[in-house]
Amino acid sequence: MPKVTYVTPSGDEVVVNSDEPNLMQAAVTNQVEGILGDCGGVASCATCHVHIDPQWIDKVGPATDIEQGMLELEDNATDNSRLGCQVKLTPELDGLVVRVVGQ
Amino acid sequence: MSAETTIAEQNAEQNAEQKKCVIVGSGHSAAQLCVSLTHAGRSGKIPVEITVIGDEPHAPYHRPPLSKTYLNPAAPEPLQFIRPENFYRENSIEMRLGKRVESIDRQAKQVCLGGETIPYDVLALATGSTHRRPPIPGIDHPDVLTLQTAAQADVIRDRIRSDRCVVVIGAGFIGLEFAASLRKLGVRVAVLERMERVLSRVTSLDVSRFFEAMHRHHGVELHTSVNVTAVDEVEGRLVVRTENGSDFTADFVVVGAGAAPNDQLARQAGLDVDNGVRVNEYNQTSDPDIYAMGDCCNQFHPIYSAQLRIESVQNALDQAKTVAASILGKPVKQNTMPWFWSDQYDVKLQIAGVSTGFDQCLIRGSAKLGESFSAWYLKQGRLLAVDAINDARAYAVAGKLIPTGMCPRLELITDTNITPKELLQSAKEESNA
Numbered sequence: 001m002p003k004v005t006y007v008t009p010s011g012d013e014v015v016v017n018s019d020e021p022n023l024m025q026a027a028v029t030n031q032v033e034g035i036l037g038d039c040g041g042v043a044s045c046a047t048c049h050v051h052i053d054p055q056w057i058d059k060v061g062p063a064t065d066i067e068q069g070m071l072e073l074e075d076n077a078t079d080n081s082r083l084g085c086q087v088k089l090t091p092e093l094d095g096l097v098v099r100v101v102g103q
Numbered sequence: 104m105s106a107e108t109t110i111a112e113q114n115a116e117q118n119a120e121q122k123k124c125v126i127v128g129s130g131h132s133a134a135q136l137c138v139s140l141t142h143a144g145r146s147g148k149i150p151v152e153i154t155v156i157g158d159e160p161h162a163p164y165h166r167p168p169l170s171k172t173y174l175n176p177a178a179p180e181p182l183q184f185i186r187p188e189n190f191y192r193e194n195s196i197e198m199r200l201g202k203r204v205e206s207i208d209r210q211a212k213q214v215c216l217g218g219e220t221i222p223y224d225v226l227a228l229a230t231g232s233t234h235r236r237p238p239i240p241g242i243d244h245p246d247v248l249t250l251q252t253a254a255q256a257d258v259i260r261d262r263i264r265s266d267r268c269v270v271v272i273g274a275g276f277i278g279l280e281f282a283a284s285l286r287k288l289g290v291r292v293a294v295l296e297r298m299e300r301v302l303s304r305v306t307s308l309d310v311s312r313f314f315e316a317m318h319r320h321h322g323v324e325l326h327t328s329v330n331v332t333a334v335d336e337v338e339g340r341l342v343v344r345t346e347n348g349s350d351f352t353a354d355f356v357v358v359g360a361g362a363a364p365n366d367q368l369a370r371q372a373g374l375d376v377d378n379g380v381r382v383n384e385y386n387q388t389s390d391p392d393i394y395a396m397g398d399c400c401n402q403f404h405p406i407y408s409a410q411l412r413i414e415s416v417q418n419a420l421d422q423a424k425t426v427a428a429s430i431l432g433k434p435v436k437q438n439t440m441p442w443f444w445s446d447q448y449d450v451k452l453q454i455a456g457v458s459t460g461f462d463q464c465l466i467r468g469s470a471k472l473g474e475s476f477s478a479w480y481l482k483q484g485r486l487l488a489v490d491a492i493n494d495a496r497a498y499a500v501a502g503k504l505i506p507t508g509m510c511p512r513l514e515l516i517t518d519t520n521i522t523p524k525e526l527l528q529s530a531k532e533e534s535n536a
């Protein structure tokens with residue numbers, strides 16, 4: 001079970017050990033503030049936007065084309081932006097740190 | 104006065120203030136109403152006491168996967184809950200699941216279920232819709248199924264085997280998504296559509312043709328302009344008969360022929376009902392203490408100047424937020440742009456807006472298999488909606504344009520050398536000019 005730290009919009013650090021399939025579902029199951037998952041995880045609502053900690057971005061990988069498209073007009077989007085639902089939680093991501101963008 | 108009694112008194116006072124909110128239905132809009140109401144109490148007191156009564160046995164779960172990823176019997180996917188169980192417990196939300204509300208007593212302000220009554224100060228109807236079974240002889244055969252709830256999806260998933268043969272009646276989103284799921288699992292499937300093309304109620308000809316080509320490419324036996332006249336059982340299998348004389352044999356049949364709003368409770372209670380429970384811009388019914396939201400309700404839409412009954416997750420969520428705002432005493436009018444998605448094979452369709460009534464459709468890009476493109480729907484030069492096929496950028500831009508009434512110059516829309524972002528810029532300039 002990979003451990004993930006979410007830094008919420010209000011600055012809290014929430015540490016989660018989860019066997020959920022992706023970053024969005026792990027956050028929703030643990031009621032992490034600022035991640036809603038309205039579309040259920042199909043890259044259509046952008047309510048799961050996170051910034052991957054720069055130290056982790058290589059391991060996590062960049063946003064796919066559809067994520068980039070969804071986030072293109074978001075003011076808060078950066079090179080480290082991902083839609084949490086598109087980031088699979090694998091054992092390699094144990095220790096991951098992400099910042100929740102929120103609405 | 105001891106500190107203890109003061110607190111008790113304060114609590115009593117708070118409880119007296121706490122409105123009792125009963126939600127009928129436990130789907131997407133019910134869950135969102137719980138989230139929005141309790142969010143207001145983040146910093147302490149939860150302003151409302153909530154009871155949810157739903158006839159499905161599960162806590163609210165995501166419905167869209169049922170026709171998409173949920174159906175693989177080899178790797179059964181669990182239900183995806185909208186919020187975890189803790190959420191309801193921690194917020195003292197009473198979940199009365201597996202229970203059906205039978206009537207509303209507006210005089211006494213209570214709902215009735217199985218001999219029991221539950222009082223309310225405010226009532227929210229979140230009863231959804233029910234898939235129609237067209238009036239065809241044999242349509243009620245136990246092997247003719249609908250795909251709307253987890254229980255129904257479980258029955259279907261149990262029956263899926265690669266040597267099976269399935270007939271789908273109706274080529275709307277759910278029918279087509281289901282067909283795509285079956286093809287991915289190697290199941291033979293025929294789709295029979297009464298209209299001349301698939302998705303005819305919701306898309307333009309080009310988009311319909313694209314989806315038809317895609318399904319045929321993936322091996323769906325797709326027939327349009329066919330009228331199903333009967334479903335017969337012959338030697339333990341079903342035979343779907345059509346007007347033109349061709350028969351289709353199936354191990355089971357799934358009907359995806361549209362849905363009707365669950366507005367019976369409201370009708371019996373004497374509320375205004377017309378293709379759904381009629382609500383005002385605050386999602387209030389003709390009884391100010393009763394709200395309705397989601398698939399079951401019908402509302403005037405300010406962007407489209409039309410009465411709409413929308414079946415989508417977005418609509419359920421946004422209307423629930425509107426209801427919450429009113430219950431919390433900070434009413435805001437519902438005015439959000441509808442959006443929707445459908446995933447079939449490797450194609451992601453994203454729709455911004457509602458295209459009904461369009462008089463012009465511009466195709467941006469090439470509507471060919473394997474390509475991404477978008478269909479831009481206009482009425483008298485006004486942008487109504489955009490269907491984006493594997494083109495999230497077009498979808499995102501449409502989402503900025505439609506609510507504001509802006510539209511780029513038409514010749515730019517079809518020019519793929521112009522990026523979607525530049526289209527947005529052009530539209531802004533147009534509206535300033």
Ligand SMILES: Cc1cc2nc3c(=O)[nH]c(=O)nc-3n(C[C@H](O)[C@H](O)[C@H](O)COP(=O)(O)OP(=O)(O)OC[C@H]3O[C@@H](n4cnc5c(N)ncnc54)[C@H](O)[C@@H]3O)c2cc1C
Pocket residue numbers: 127128129130131132133156157158159166167168169170202203204205229230231232250251252277365368396397398399413414415416417419442443444445446
């Ligand atoms: C298979 C499928 C795929 C879909 N795919 C998509 C998609 O990709 N994108 C999208 O945007 N939308 C999709 N939708 C539509 C979306 O799921 C609905 O619009 C949404 O669920 C509506 O939410 P709701 O709260 O109005 O109703 P629902 O979520 O349907 O919940 C209503 C609930 O109320 C219960 N109920 C009814 N009457 C009573 C009563 N008297 N007492 C107690 N309980 C009662 C019902 O059993 C049900 O559980 C899909 C729907 C289905 C069925």
Ligand code: FES
Pocket residue numbers: 024036037038039040041042043044045046047048083084085086
């Ligand atoms: S949950 Fe909707 S985009 Fe990630």
